[in-house]
Structures are given as structure tokens and as C-alpha cells.
Amino acid sequence: xxxxxxxxxxxxxxxxxxxxxxxxxxxxxxxxxxxxxxxxxxxxxxxxxxxxxxxxxxxxxxxxxxxxxxxxxxxxxxxxxxxxxxxxxxxxxxxxxxxxxxxxxxxxxxxxxxxxxxxxxxxxxxxxxxxxxxxxxxxxxxxxxxxxxxxxxxxxxxxxxxxxxxxxxxxxxxxxxxxxxxxxxxxxxxxxxxxxxxxxxxxxxxxxxxxxxxxxxxxxxxxxxxxxxxxxxxxxxxxxxxxxxxxxxxxxxxxxxxxxxxxxxxxxxxxxxxxxxxxxxxxxxxxxxxxxxxxxxxxxxxxxxxxxxxxxxxxxxxxxxxxxxxxxxxxxxxxxxxxxxxxxxxxxxxxxxxxxxxxxxxxxxx
Amino acid sequence: xxxxxxxxxxxxxxxxxxxxxxxxxxxxxxxxxxxxxxxxxxxxxxxxxxxxxxxxxxxxxxxxxxxxxxxxxxxxxxxxxxxxxxxxxxxxxxxxxxxxxxxxxxxxxxxxxxxxxxxxxxxxxxxxxxxxxxxxxxxxxxxxxxxxxxxxxxxxxxxxxxxxxxxxxxxxxxxxxxxxxxxxxxxxxxxxxxxxxxxxxxxxxxxxxxxxxxxxxxxxxxxxxxxxxxxxxxxxxxxxxxxxxxxxxxxxxxxxxxxxxxxxxxxxxxxxxxxxxxxxxxxxxxxxxxxxxxxxxxxx
Numbered sequence: 222x223x224x225x226x227x228x229x230x231x232x233x234x235x236x237x238x239x240x241x242x243x244x245x246x247x248x249x250x251x252x253x254x255x256x257x258x259x260x261x262x263x264x265x266x267x268x269x270x271x272x273x274x275x276x277x278x279x280x281x282x283x284x285x286x287x288x289x290x291x292x293x294x295x296x297x298x299x300x301x302x303x304x305x306x307x308x309x310x311x312x313x314x315x316x317x318x319x320x321x322x323x324x325x326x327x328x329x330x331x332x333x334x335x336x337x338x339x340x341x342x343x344x345x346x347x348x349x350x351x352x353x354x355x356x357x358x359x360x361x362x363x364x365x366x367x368x369x370x371x372x373x374x375x376x377x378x379x380x381x382x383x384x385x386x387x388x389x390x391x392x393x394x395x396x397x398x399x400x401x402x403x404x405x406x407x408x409x410x411x412x413x414x415x416x417x418x419x420x421x422x423x424x425x426x427x428x429x430x431x432x433x434x435x436x437x438x439x440x441x442x443x444x445x446x447x448x449x450x451x452x453x454x455x456x457x458x459x460x461x462x463x464x465x466x467x468x469x470x471x472x473x474x475x476x477x478x479x480x481x482x483x484x485x486x487x488x489x490x491x492x493x494x495x496x497x498x499x500x501x502x503x504x505x506x507x508x509x510x511x512x513x514x515x516x517x518x519x520x521x522x523x524x525x526x527x528x529x530x531x532x533x534x535x536x537x538x539x540x541x542x543x544x545x546x547x548x549x550x551x552x553x554x555x556x557x558x559x560x561x562x563x564x565x566x567x568x569x570x571x572x573x574x575x576x577x578x579x580x581x582x583x584x585x586x587x
Numbered sequence: 588x589x590x591x592x593x594x595x596x597x598x599x600x601x602x603x604x605x606x607x608x609x610x611x612x613x614x615x616x617x618x619x620x621x622x623x624x625x626x627x628x629x630x631x632x633x634x635x636x637x638x639x640x641x642x643x644x645x646x647x648x649x650x651x652x653x654x655x656x657x658x659x660x661x662x663x664x665x666x667x668x669x670x671x672x673x674x675x676x677x678x679x680x681x682x683x684x685x686x687x688x689x690x691x692x693x694x695x696x697x698x699x700x701x702x703x704x705x706x707x708x709x710x711x712x713x714x715x716x717x718x719x720x721x722x723x724x725x726x727x728x729x730x731x732x733x734x735x736x737x738x739x740x741x742x743x744x745x746x747x748x749x750x751x752x753x754x755x756x757x758x759x760x761x762x763x764x765x766x767x768x769x770x771x772x773x774x775x776x777x778x779x780x781x782x783x784x785x786x787x788x789x790x791x792x793x794x795x796x797x798x799x800x801x802x803x804x805x806x807x808x809x810x811x812x813x814x815x816x817x818x819x820x821x822x823x824x825x826x827x828x829x830x831x832x833x834x835x836x837x838x839x840x841x842x843x844x845x846x847x848x849x850x851x852x853x854x855x856x857x858x859x860x861x862x863x864x865x866x867x868x869x870x871x872x873x874x875x876x877x878x879x880x881x882x883x884x885x886x887x
Binding site for chain 1: 588591592595596598599706711712713715718721724726729731733802806807808810812813816847848849850851852855856857859860
């Protein structure tokens with residue numbers, strides 16, 4: 222009797238889970254990002270961007286009368302976890318996924334989405350390989366690291382003959398950006414040090430002591446804000462006065478919080494300021510009213526979600542490949558401005574500009 | 588550069604040693620590897636952050652950073668000591684006499700629980716430790732020592748001396764050593780092993796918590812996952828020095844810190860952790876008991 226009862230209970234739970242997943246009268250999309258762990262802040266920003274977009278669609282009545290439901294997936298910035306949440310998202314029948322954040326997660330997960338015919342639009346993964354592998358369902362709304370690395374290298378041009386030390390965090394994104402930067406450096410600039418650090422480390426005194434001994438004019442870091450902030454802080458503590466140069470992974474108010482005063486004068490590449498784009502103003506106002514401070518990838522996630530939902534709205538029962546073709550062939554009026562995709566799935570225009578920290582705030586470098 | 592790297596290594600070693608003491612003391616008495624110990628260190632660091640935030644009195648931090656830091660460290664030690672005690676009571680005491688595997692698995696579970704508990708209750712984001720010293724430090728030609736590094740270099744050796752004195756000279760220390768040698772015999776001689784075990788947990792947790800506050804002020808950032816890596820390194824230090832042996836844990840900590848700093852400085856920081864573990868393997872091959880470990884006859 223007891224065994225029968227348990228079996229019945231098991232079946233009920235099983236039904237409940239499977240019926241909850243398929244959505245029925247809903248259109249289900251997902252976001253996948255690191256919601257816990259070191260990069261949790263970025264995941265938080267991305268999820269809020271997506272939620273805001275979905276809420277706006279739902280208040281307008283959804284898509285052809287169907288409400289939109291969002292599923293969140295936490296990849297913990299771990300490639301293994303990213304693959305497993307991608308599997309789960311696919312099995313739960315999402316039409317598309319906004320994510321992931323880390324290139325090292327996006328790349329392995331994108332293979333699964335592509336095979337299953339699920340659209341993936343990453344708001345933040347900048348490694349060229351995300352889109353260069355010919356996957357039909359994979360898009361991004363941010364720039365690529367070859368563009369970003371060039372912007373960084375070009376910014377050093379006016380400094381003339383200088384010495385550069387390069388540090389990276391061994392991830393697909395960090396090392397990829399460091400290598401692109403190195404490739405684009407002019408022959409006047411000498412790379413005096415090229416070293417890797419460990420993600421999650423807190424102590425960089427040993428490697429920074431080494432940096433100090435080669436006396437570079439610029440320390441370039443390919444990696445994310447937790448390590449970027451600590452490196453900046455410990456660099457200044459050790460008395461290294463070189464310029465700190467990093468990319469969009471470090472571009473965040475958290476970076477300034479962690480590095481404190483040491484962040485002053487750091488150079489960071491990122492997209493042009495959103496508050497100068499007229500269409501983004503509306504987004505900024507709504508986001509701030511609802512969630513407070515706008516993160517570096519909130520807007521990208523918002524636009525990515527709008528593009529995905531816009532494509533679904535054009536043809537509700539479209540297959541994954543049809544959706545991908547709609548996304549590729551449409552000129553999207555997004556909050557960031559007009560977005561058009563290349564055949565690969567990159568945005569046609571993705572300019573990077575150099576930012577700097579002034580009085581504890583991120584401002585465009587003049 | 589060599590001197591600077593040596594200083595980096597000693598500072599790192601001090602921290603590892605302080606945490607390693609907790610592993611080794613508990614192992615010495617209970618033959619239990621308390622994997623939740625790294626989490627206690629993390630909780631200590633969090634108490635530091637929260638305490639200094641509550642205080643909020645900016646002027647106190649700017650006028651008397653040393654006093655603020657000491658009080659924070661003391662508070663963290665007390666609080667984390669309480670956590671250590673609770674951990675022993677709730678997780679390990681019910682399993683006393685149940686063999687060695689069960690408490691070990693419980694320790695792993697406790698570690699996961701504490702980590703996620705802190706993550707859920709305090710958030711997954713990094714907490715910024717108030718900048719107590721504003722970059723004040725000592726500059727001797729090319730060598731730089733930050734105020735937080737000085738704090739570690741002063742406090743850690745003092746604590747280790749204090750612990751050595753406690754274990755070697757006081758009645759409590761004698762009781763601890765007696766319990767470590769033979770729990771049953773010690774209890775026959777009128778020592779209450781339960782309270783000795785509890786004291787050991789509290790002492791180890793307090794040391795780890797002080798290390799947590801000091802490290803927090805050195806790096807300026809505290810997050811819920813810092814206990815894992817610190818715990819792993821400190822455990823390595825304890826094994827390196829000979830687990831169960833108190834001077835061994837201190838020596839192991841310093842050796843490990845030194846290897847990491849010199850390896851990262853002179854070979855490549857890419858494989859910083861590899862050097863530490865390679866040395867561990869070599870030492871365990873040559874001296875399976877660790878650097879100062881004695882080959883103890885099998886207890887019957």
C-alpha cells in the first residue's frame with residue numbers, strides 16, 4: 222500500500238513538473254547567465270533587462286493574445302554548468318534564450334541551442350568564436366573582441382614608444398581579448414610581460430611584483446571586474462603608477478567599488494554612452510524606476526529580448542530556423558538604435574569607445 | 588624584487604598558517620578533517636565587513652584604524668567561535684563514535700550549507716571591505732609594505748606564539764594534548780573530552796576568523812566563496828607540515844606561501860597552484876607524514 226502511495230506521489234510530481242515546463246498557452250523564453258558566484262552582478266543585470274522587456278510586451282497584451290513567460294537559468298559562470306542549463310532550457314521548450322554572459326559558457330552552450338533549433342542571442346559574449354563557427358541560430362547584440370582589442374591598441378598609439386604588460390585570466394574572453402589587443406599593437410609598442418592569473422584569486426602581489434620590475438607604461442588586463450578591481454588596487458598599493466587598461470568585462474561600477482580610489486584614471490573600452498542615444502532614454506528611465514542602477518549589459522539584454530520577441534511576434538509558430546532568418550533579415554529598431562545582423566549573426570555596427578574613471582564615475586575619455 | 592616576493596610569500600604564509608591551525612588541531616584530537624573550516628574563515632571575514640559597516644563611524648576609521656581593525660577581528664573571532672561551537676554541537680557531536688567517514692561527509696555537507704546560507708542571506712555579490720588605511724604603508728627604496736600587510740605580519744606571529752604557549756604551558760593545553768594522545772585515557776584521568784573538543788573548535792574558528800578579517804582588509808573584498816579556496820590551501824598547508832602537528836601547520840603555511848609567491852614571481856603565475864601541489868606531492872612521497880609529522884603507532 223505504502224509503495225503504491227509513493228509511486229502515485231512520484232507520478233503526480235512528474236506530471237506536475239512536465240506540465241509546468243511546456244508552457245501551454247504561454248510563449249516561453251529564457252535567460253541564462255551567472256546568477257550566483259563571482260559574476261552574479263552581471264547575471265542580475267541581464268535578467269532585469271530581459272524581465273523589463275517581457276513585462277512591456279505582456280502589458281501590451283503579449284504576442285497574439287499569448288502571454289510571455291520567462292525562465293531563468295543560472296550557469297554560475299561555469300562552462301560545465303552552462304551546458305547543463307542549456308540542456309534544461311531546451312527540454313523545457315523555450316523558444317529562445319538571452320545569454321550567456323561569459324564567452325567560455327556561451328560557446329559550448331550555443332552548440333546545443335543550435336542543434337535543438339533554439340535561438341540564442343548573447344547580450345555580452347564578445348569572443349569572435351561565438352559567431353564564427355557558422356551556427357545558424359546564434360546571435361549577439363554586443364561587439365567582438367577583435368574590434369575591441371583594436372580600439373584598445375589604437376588608444377595607445379598617441380603615447381609613442383611605450384612598454385606594455387599584459388595580464389589575462391585564461392578564460393576564452395580574457396585571453397581572447399588580450400591576444401586580440403596584442404595582435405593590433407603597433408610595432409613601436411613593446412610587450413614586456415605576458416602573464417596569466419587565476420580566476421577567483423584574491424592575491425596578485427606575486428605577479429604584480431613581477432610587473433613592477435619590468436616598469437611598463439601600461440598594464441593591460443583581459444578579464445572581468447572582480448579580478449580587475451583587485452589588480453588595480455594591489456597595483457597601486459605596490460606603487461605601480463602605470464595606466465590600467467581593460468575591456469568591457471571590467472566596465473562596471475562594481476569595479477570602482479572594489480578598486481576604490483585606485484580606479485581613478487583607469488582606461489576601459491565599452492560601447493558608446495547610452496544616455497546620448499535618444500531611443501535609449503526611455504529604457505533608462507523605466508529601468509531606473511524599477512530596478513535602480515543600470516548595469517553595463519542591461520540595455521543589451523533588453524534589446525536582445527525585444528529582438529527575440531519581435532521575431533516571434535512576426536510568426537508565432539515559426540520553427541527555430543525561420544525565426545533565425547527573420548532575425549537576420551530584419552532591420553530592428555532597438556533602444557540602442559538600429560540593429561542589423563551580418564550573415565554570421567554579429568551586429569553590423571559595434572563601435573567601442575574608451576572610457577575612464579573620473580572622481581569615482583565612468584566617463585567617456587576625451 | 589626578491590625581497591618583495593619574500594614579503595608577499597610571508598604574508599600569504601601567515602594567513603595560510605592561521606587557517607591551517609584549525610584543521611590540524613581538530614584533526615589532532617578527532618582525526619576529522621573539518622572541511623567546513625574554510626567557511627568559518629569566510630564567516631569571520633563577513634563579520635568584519637558587517638561590523639565595520641554598522642559602525643559606520645567614518646571618523647573612527649580615519650582616526651584610529653588600528654583600534655577599529657582590532658575590535659573587528661575580536662568580534663569576528665567571538666562570532667566565528669560561536670559558529671565553530673554550533674557546528675561541533677549540531678554536526679559532529681551526534682556522530683561521535685560513528686566511525687571516521689560519516690563525520691567527514693557531514694563536514695562536506697556543512698561546508699556546502701554554510702556557503703549557500705551566506706550566499707542566500709547576504710547576497711551573491713562581493714562585499715567591499717572599508718579601506719581602513721588609505722594606502723598608508725612603508726616604502727623602503729623599491730620595497731612596499733601596505734599597512735594591512737604589516738597588520739598581518741604582526742598579528743599572525745603573535746597569535747601563533749600565544750597558541751603555542753597555550754598548548755605547551757597551560758593546564759588547558761596539557762588537557763588538549765592528552766586528549767589528542769588518547770581520548771579514552773584522558774577521560775579516565777578526569778578530563779572532559781567533550782569540552783576539550785569544543786574548546787578546540789572555538790580556538791581554531793577564532794584564529795580562522797581573525798585571518799578572515801585581516802585578509803579582508805588586505806584585499807578589500809569579501810564574498811561567500813572565498814572559504815573554499817582558502818580552506819583548500821590551508822588544508823594543503825596542514826598536510827604539508829604534518830596534519831595533527833601544530834608547529835607543522837605553521838611551517839606548512841609559510842612553505843606554501845613562499846612557494847606560491849616565488850613560483851608566481853619567477854616562473855609564471857599561470858600555474859601558481861600547480862607549484863604548491865607539486866611540492867606537496869614530492870614531500871608526501873619522501874616523508875609521508877608531512878614535514879614535521881611523526882609516524883604515530885596505530886592506536887588500538
